[in-house]
Amino acid sequence: xxxxxxxxLVRSPKTTQSKPPLLIMLHGYGSNEEDLFSFAExxxxxxxxxxxxxxxxxxxxxxxxxxxxxxxxxxxKFSDIPEAKEALKKIDIFIDELxxxxxxxxxxxxxxxxxxxxxxxxxxxxxxxxxxxxxxxLSGYVNQELLQKPxxxxxxxxxxxxVSHGSxxxxxPVEWARNTAPFLKKLNxxxxxHEYPVGHGVAPQNFxxxxxxxxxxxxx
Numbered sequence: 001x002x003x004x005x006x007x008x009l010v011r012s013p014k015t016t017q018s019k020p021p022l023l024i025m026l027h028g029y030g031s032n033e034e035d036l037f038s039f040a041e042x043x044x045x046x047x048x049x050x051x052x053x054x055x056x057x058x059x060x061x062x063x064x065x066x067x068x069x070x071x072x073x074x075x076x077k078f079s080d081i082p083e084a085k086e087a088l089k090k091i092d093i094f095i096d097e098l099x100x101x102x103x104x105x106x107x108x109x110x111x112x113x114x115x116x117x118x119x120x121x122x123x124x125x126x127x128x129x130x131x132x133x134x135x136x137x138l139s140g141y142v143n144q145e146l147l148q149k150p151x152x153x154x155x156x157x158x159x160x161x162x163v164s165h166g167s168x169x170x171x172x173p174v175e176w177a178r179n180t181a182p183f184l185k186k187l188n189x190x191x192x193x194h195e196y197p198v199g200h201g202v203a204p205q206n207f208x209x210x211x212x213x214x215x216x217x218x219x220x
Contacts, residue, residue: 004101006094007053009037014045021108021218022098025051026091026117028139030062036114043211046218048104054116055090056083065116081145084120088146091124095131110214112136115172115200119143122161122180126151129159134217136210137163139200141176142183153188161191162213164206171200 013020023043025036037051054063066083099106111132113121118140125132127148161184165177174195181193192213196203 004094004097005090006055007033008094009033009040009051011037011040011043011047011049013048017046019103019105020046020048021110022102022104023047023049023110023112023214024095024098024121025049026065026111026113026121027051027054027063028113028115028117029064029068030058031114032061032063036112036117039207042207044215044218047110047214048102050098052091052094055087065120068116079119079143079145084123084143084146087120088124088127091120092128106131108133108217110134110136110217112138112210113140114138114202115140119146123147125159126156129155133158133160134214135159135161136214137161137180138202138206138210139165139169139172139177141172142180144183151187156187156189159189160217161189162194162210163191164194164196164202164210166198166200166203167195168197169200 027033027035033051033053040049043049054065056064058064065087067080069078109132111121111125118137121135122137122142123146125135163180165174167174181191184191194209196206
């Protein structure tokens with residue numbers, strides 16, 4: 001396949017294997033595919049890494065998956081839900097395109113998001129646990145309005161999460177993120193939850209911990 005529905009960057013695996021694990025990156029609001037891709041060279045050699053660009057242009061190299069209402073006081077008013085659901089459909093199409101284009105291990109696919117990318121990555125994995133096995137959720141939260149109901153526990157037994165947040169995040173309050181671990185526990189989803197003394201970003205220790213978590217899952 002020579003064309004894809006989303007612009008993206010690719011880092012090929014540094015080790016030779018017939019079907020490498022795939023890691024898909026979803027950036028945050030106002031950013032672009034180059035942001036998270038700056039992590040790519042430091043992530044495990046086994047991975048095929050794809051960093052996608054969100055479809056909505058905000059100008060000057062900034063993109064978004066959907067509109068955010070920054071004056072919202074609660075998480076349920078923060079996101080434009082119809083736009084977010086459309087973004088999830090586009091992500092689904094893009095992932096199918098990647099699977100068709102690359103010989104990847106379809107039983108070892110990661111989705112790594114930051115902020116808005118985490119909100120969508122988390123929702124996508126919970127809606128499609130047959131396609132995603134591992135979720136790295138950085139500086140985001142679970143928006144239950146984006147989830148397909150009912151949530152049946154037996155669908156998620158092959159899914160696991162690494163969740164992290166800055167304890168002084170000025171964009172997405174840490175209180176919203178603290179709801180994630182109890183939510184995942186109720187669904188019997190294996191997970192780790194970490195907080196770091198930073199704002200809306202990824203601390204060096206945060207990256208070290210997520211790297212360790214990802215590395216363990218690159219080799220079965």
